[in-house]
Amino acid sequence: MALPRPPRAVIFDMDGTLFDSEKLYAEAFACAAAAISPEVDPGFIYRTIGLPRPATVALYERSFGHVVPAGTMFAAYDAECERLMASAPVALKPGALELLGTLQAQAIPCAIATSSLPRDVERNFAGHDLLHHFAEIVAHGDYTAGKPDPEPFTVASGRLGLAPAECLALEDSPNGVLSASAAGTMTVMVPDHHPATDEHRQLCCHVAQDLHEVERLVVEALRS
Numbered sequence: 001m002a003l004p005r006p007p008r009a010v011i012f013d014m015d016g017t018l019f020d021s022e023k024l025y026a027e028a029f030a031c032a033a034a035a036i037s038p039e040v041d042p043g044f045i046y047r048t049i050g051l052p053r054p055a056t057v058a059l060y061e062r063s064f065g066h067v068v069p070a071g072t073m074f075a076a077y078d079a080e081c082e083r084l085m086a087s088a089p090v091a092l093k094p095g096a097l098e099l100l101g102t103l104q105a106q107a108i109p110c111a112i113a114t115s116s117l118p119r120d121v122e123r124n125f126a127g128h129d130l131l132h133h134f135a136e137i138v139a140h141g142d143y144t145a146g147k148p149d150p151e152p153f154t155v156a157s158g159r160l161g162l163a164p165a166e167c168l169a170l171e172d173s174p175n176g177v178l179s180a181s182a183a184g185t186m187t188v189m190v191p192d193h194h195p196a197t198d199e200h201r202q203l204c205c206h207v208a209q210d211l212h213e214v215e216r217l218v219v220e221a222l223r224s
Contacts (some may be wrong), residue, residue, distance in 0.1 A: 005221065007166070008167065009160045011126075011170070012113070012167070013050075013112075013170060016093075018170075019090045019092060021124060022193055022219070025081065027045075028077055029077050036072065036073060037067050039064070040055060040068055043133055049172075054204065057070045089126065090106070092128065094211060094212060102215050106147075112134055113152040114138070114139050115139075119140045121137055136159040147178070148176075150164075150180075150184075151180060153180050164183045169186065170190060171188070172189065173192070173194055174194055174200055178203070179204035187204045187205060188204060189207045213214045
């Protein structure tokens with residue numbers, strides 16, 4: 001399947017799309033849960049992929065707040081994240097460097113639209129000299145409503161000076177796909193922990209195996 005038109009910009013989700021960080025977050029939460037209470041489901045964090053921190057905390061409160069207060073759990077979780085990510089840079093997803101290189105060669109601007117906090121963006125990028133590839137970074141605090149609301153992508157496209165429909169959005173999560181498609185972008189899902197459902201396939205231009213496949217889609221669209 002081809003893109004409907006050549007993209008004038010590409011908006012990346014960060015965790016699970018550009019960086020292979022979701023599995024580290026899952027490990028960190030499982031470690032924190034095991035240390036604090038066996039009643040907290042260590043797999044809870046998978047239910048929150050793509051959500052901003054306030055929505056994640058609210059979901060936790062409804063599920064496990066009666067067992068361990070959210071403040072206690074997320075302080076332990078954040079400490080585990082710092083411990084795990086201090087030893088080595090967060091790995092990039094396969095094809096990330098090649099895709100960014102192609103976009104730079106074609107003078108196609110890029111942005112990040114993430115549910116993560118700015119400090120998490122800094123931590124993920126700390127081990128990689130990649131920030132120069134991104135004209136805009138839109139993180140939690142830069143919008144009022146987070147994913148699955150379309151605002152993160154409308155803010156990112158607006159900062160790039162483009163309409164959402166002119167932008168290609170890359171997402172790994174269901175919440176991200178809902179956000180990007182609702183904004184009106186050309187949306188490609190590159191699944192990480194959550195496989196694409198029929199609903200998500202209908203919302204996307206394409207479901208790609210990895211960012212190498214996305215690069216091929218972009219190259220083909222630019223040639224058309």
